[in-house]
Structure formats: C-alpha cells, structure tokens
Amino acid sequence: MAYSFPEEVLEYVFAFLSYDKDRNAVSLVCKSWYEIERCCRRRIFIGNCYAVSPQIVIRRFPEVRAVKIKGKPHFADFNLVPEGWGAYVYPWISAMARSYPWLEEIKLKRMVVTDESLELISKSFKNFKILVLSSCEGFTTDGLASIAANCRNLRELDLGESEVEDLSGHWLSHFPDNFTSLVSLNMSCLGSEVSFSALERLVLRCPNLRTLRLNRAVPVEKLPSLLRGAPKLVEFGTGAYSAEIQTDIFSNLVEAFSGCKQLKRLSGFWDAVPAYLPAMYCVCSRITSLNLSYATVQSPDLVELISQCPNLKCLWVLDHIEDAGLKVLSSYCKDLQELRVFPSDPYGAEPNVSLTEEGLVTVSAGCPKLQSVLYFCRQMSNAALITIARNRPNLIRFRLCIIDPQAPDYLTLDPLDTGFGAIVEHCKELRRLSLSGLLTDRVFEYIGTHAKKLEMLSIAFAGDSDLGLHHVLSGCESLRKLEIMDCPFGDKALLANAAKLETMRSLWMSSCSVSYGACKLLAQKMPKLNVEVIDERGHPDLRPETCPVEKLYIYRTVSGPRVDKPDFVWTMDEDAVLRLS
C-alpha cells in the first residue's frame, strides 16, 4: 500500500513522541513505521543492561543521541549483591564509541564504570554534553580528569552517590581555561578537597551554571564567593556547614544567599551547626526542595528553618526532626509532595529520637499533595496505617521501614496486614511499595487483590508460605520489579507463575527457600529468562538439588546468558539456551 505521507513527514511527527511507550507503539503499526521510527529514535532507556546487548540496540537504533542504562538490582544498594557480580559499562561504551559518534548524553545507574570507560567517553564523542553516574563505582578521580580535560562541550557532570576512589582533588583543575559550557556540577560524593581557586574560576567563567553541589571538603567560609559568582543558581549543595561562629562569615553568607534570586533547591549541610542555618532564611520563601539528610541538627532548629519554607515540595531529613517537627511541617508546608525521613542511628538498640508513627500520620493529614513517602521508624500500628491510607489516597510511592524486623502492631501485637492492606486498597495509583514489620500471607492477598498499578514491590522477613508469593505474582498486573529477602517462599509459587516472570523486568530473591532443582526447571521452561543463581558456597552441583540457593536473580532477556559472570554466578540451563540459539 502506498503511503501518501512522505517519510519525512512521519519522522517529523514521531519527533514529538518522547515517551518510549509511545514510540514502541508506533513501531508496531507496520513495517514501514517501524523502519522510520527506529531511524529517528534519539533516546534509549535500558532498564537492565543484561536484557539486551549493545549490538542489538545499535543495529535497531542507529541514530541515538542519549542513553540511560541501569545495571545491578536495587538490593545492591544494601550490600546484597556480592562484589564483582557484573554490570560493566565498558562493552557498551566501546560499542557506542564505534557506532554513535554524535552521542551527547550517558546516564548510568548502579553500573561498574572504569577509568578506561571514562577516558573512552571523553575521546569518542565530540559533542558529549551530559554524564550522570548514579550509584556507580569502579572509577577514580583520574577518570574524572579525562572527562574534564577532553569534553569541550560538557554541560552536566553529576556523580550522584557513586563510590569514587578519590586519589586527589586535582581533577577539577583539568577543565581548560576556555571551558565555559558547564550548567550542572554535582561532586557531593567526593572526599578530597579540590583546588578552591580552580573551582572559583570555573564557576566564574561558566555563565550558564544552574546547579552546583559541592562536596564536604568545601568550608562554609568559601561559600559566599561561589554564590556571588553564580547568582543564577537554581540548585545549590553546600559543603560542611559548620565553623566557629564568626559574625563576618555569617553576614557574608546572608548577603551571598540573598543575591541568588532563583535558588529553589538546597542540599549538603554536613555537620551543620544550628547557628548558620539562619543565613538561608532570605531564600527560604522560594525553596521547593530541601535535603537535610546529612544535618544532625535537632528538631527545634529544623522547625525554625522549615516553617519559613511555605513552598516546600520535597523534604529529605533525618529522624531528628521528630514527631513535633513533622507536625510543624504539616502545618506550614501545604505543597509538600515528597517526604523522606532517614534514621540517624539505624543500628542502635533503643530509639534515640522521639519519632514514631504519629509524625507520618500528621503529615498525611496536613499535606494534601503528599504522594511519595520513605519513612524509617521504630513502631507502627494498623490504626496509623489505615488513617494514613484514608487521608492520602493519592499516594504513589510508599516505603515504610520499621527498623526491627517483624515488629508487630505495637498497640495490639497483631501483624500489620490490615494496615498495609488499607494502603493498597485506598491508594489506587500506588506504583511502589516497601513493606516491613510482622506480616503474614494475608498482606499479600490484599496486595494481589488491590495493587493493580503496583510496579515495584520490596519485601523482607514477611509471609508464611508460597501462597504469599503466589498472590503477588498472580494478582499484581503491573508488576515489573519484585525484590525479596529472607522470606519463606519456595519453589511452588515460582514455578506456577513462571510465565509472569517474562512480563517483568526482574525478580530478586535472597535467603528464601527456592531450591536448585526448581531453578533449573524454571530455566528449562522459560528460555527467554536468565535464571541466575548467586551462591558464594561454591557450585550448586556440590549440594543436593533440594538445597535452597543463597540468592536468585531472574530477568527477561533477548541476548541469552551473559558472558561476564564471576565464579559465584551460574545461569541455569545455559547449555540448552546456547544450543537453541
């Protein structure tokens, strides 16, 4: 059938489609649309670097300008994935260096990035603009020096919360004197001190600088000169926010902050002393995001600061804020959308602060736009959860961590099934949920029944039997990522729901009861899954087939078993897959 639309017109129309889902839909219409779309797709998101190979991506999409790739499973953040498991970015960089000379943007999460990779990036892409390394590892400041020295058009360098081997602060001085394109710099994860004069000169010569997040080593007395040099800053992260109280430092800081009329987001504040917090008061009325999660200041000082931020949308804070502080938050910050409360002493046996479920209940009542919650506390009740659910049916993300594993409802000693059940029943748009406390199979019944939009679920020390897992796998229609630790889930639910696993990105199970035999069986039935057994006790053949594996990571893939496995990872039924392909 001849088309009346020329290709160029379709291409032009497709350019307006930014969501992958839309582009994927378009590419399924017919072969001709598939061909046009694939040649003009500029942005690629790869949620699991092992789900597809660089060769397959490049073959299909030849004109890519921006890639985002994720590597290790989320539980790697909590040290559950052993060192050396994988997620190396080098093969991707090397393939893209050959095929995407015009690549501008690379964003990586939980990947292993070497200095070699960074150097290759800096030399291969002439128009390289954006590098974001979120929770990555494997590189040193030498790699950063290559980026600084060679990426003439760099706009954004964001090191996220990566683990960088910090050899020295000298890397920053590698930005050439005629380099002026910087828009965003986040070096907050680095330990070493950079040359302050190099930093100052960099800030002064980059007129488009909008984000500057310093590391802890930059002292507070140096902040005014940086702020004065970048009056158009929208986001600023301080270094260590403490010093001997000196009135001239304080007044310089006040003056410098007041010059930043567009400042909306603040972070940093390591070692904050209360006396310096008032220096920010002049910008508080415009602040929409505040990350105080490294500031160990007490509740009254936090309250003074927060009560001046009526436009706050996002707050990350330590549990020093206490219930009293959250009460103030709920009455002053009516625009609040996201709240994260981190534990100041997660391993302490006794509570060190007066933060309970009450604080969260109060915020849920007072902040009508609250949609995203991460809350660490030491006690919870079904009543509180039910109240929160009724107050805030618009919740999208709810991650609750009751620090003591399997802690029951502290008022009734019941499991917290009904509380979480209320959350999934009322919050119909819930996309992400993390459970904690004492939970039986019942809570999974509720989740399977109600959580139809749930995409990511995190479970620990919960459930009684395979039934729990079965409820989730059979009921949660939108589930993409499931991560489970220390639960009594075994073979049956997994095998009975094998097909479900192909509709998901990945499943992680550690310290559960899935047997080696079941893993092999699963891999036989589902050739499009990689069933990886991770076991540091040696090859599972050395143990009976019924022996549970230590850790299991299952993900769908179009590129078969991976070739970079360490010696404690086995892909089940690898031989069969290789024979078939």
Add this chain to the structure above:
Amino acid sequence: MEVGVMKMVNKEKLNLKETELRLGLPGNDEEIMGKNLTLNSNGKRGYTETVGLKLNFSGMDQTDDQKEKNLHKEKTPAKAQVVGWPPVRSFRKNIMAVQKNESEETTDKAGMGGAAYVKVSMDGAPYLRKVDLKKYTTYQELFDALGKMFSSFTIGMMDFMNESKLIDLLNDSDYVPTYEDKDGDWMLVGDVPWKMFVESCKRLRIMKGTEAIGLAPRAMEKCKNQS
C-alpha cells in the same frame, strides 16, 4: 512457622502438575499449594476468599496466645547486624558513622530526645523541682514557669528584671535566680543569651536576696548610685 515445602524432585516421578503453567486462581488444586495452605472447613480456598475479600480491620484473626507469640516470635537476631537490613545505603551509613563519632566527642545537653532537665532548688522550699530548659525560648518564659512552680513562696523573680525593684535586692523578701554553670561557678541568670544559658546551665538555685550580694555587682552599683 513453616518454611516453604521442598519436595524431592525425582525425575522419574516428575509430577507434571508442578510444571503446569496456570494463569488461574489457586482455587481448587490443593497439591500445587502444598500443605501450607490455610484451609477452611470444606478444605478449599474458594473464590471469595481469594478475590472477593472484604477487608476486616478489626484484626480478629489471631487469638491472644498467638499475639503473645508475636512478641516473642523467633526473629532473625535483631541486635546482630543482618546483611541488607535495615535498608540503609552504604553511602549514608558511612556518613552517619563519621558524624556519630564526631558528635560523641562533643556531647551537649541534648541527652535523650533533646530534653535538658535541671534541678531547681529554692531557698526555704521543702523540696526541689526539675525543669526542662529546652521547653522555653526566653528567660521570661522560664521565670513564668518557675513562678508557677513555686507559687506558694514569695516570688521576686519577675520583679528582678525590673530595674526599679533592684533597690530591694538586699531585702529578705526578694529572691534571685542563679545557676551553676559547666565550670561549677554560680552565676546570675539573665546575663548571657538564652541559648548559651541553656547549654551551660547545670542546675538552678533561687537564692534569697541577702545571699545574692556577691553575684550582682551591677545591681549593687546602681543601688549605690541611686541612694
């Protein structure tokens, strides 16, 4: 609490049902779900039980015995550190560890939950009281509170702040608030900024005016000048 059943998977006697893919509800086939199912009286989990749930929020499923057990439930040792729990990122753990060490060296009045309780004695009163200094933000608030506490005795504290009454300083009926600071010295309340006072005050003593002479040299000066 039963752990998931691990059956011997004997290849010869492979039970095909185990590998059968089922998209339907667990419903009627007990075998697939094994012995861990909680069965109702007719031995099956019906449709209504799985999907047609009416959420019962009264939590009446467990008996009191079971609830007691929940308290003493066999837990993964909570005090010993379990890998991966609580789910705090190493990045954050490292920062907090450093800060905790630093703050342990400079322990301030905060103590438990940010309270700052100090003993308050009043000369002539039969018993002492305690106040939480962190509850107040100004000296006046503190004096009001102390006034209420010791209301049965003559209160001259509020008047103390009033200059015209200074002349009565040496009068028996007036009281002077003093405090012992970190160095062990007895000081007059009111000289330093409030926050500094809270940080350095270890105990309060409401002294009789006659005993307070040595503490109020400025007041003395004024008296001399006025008389």
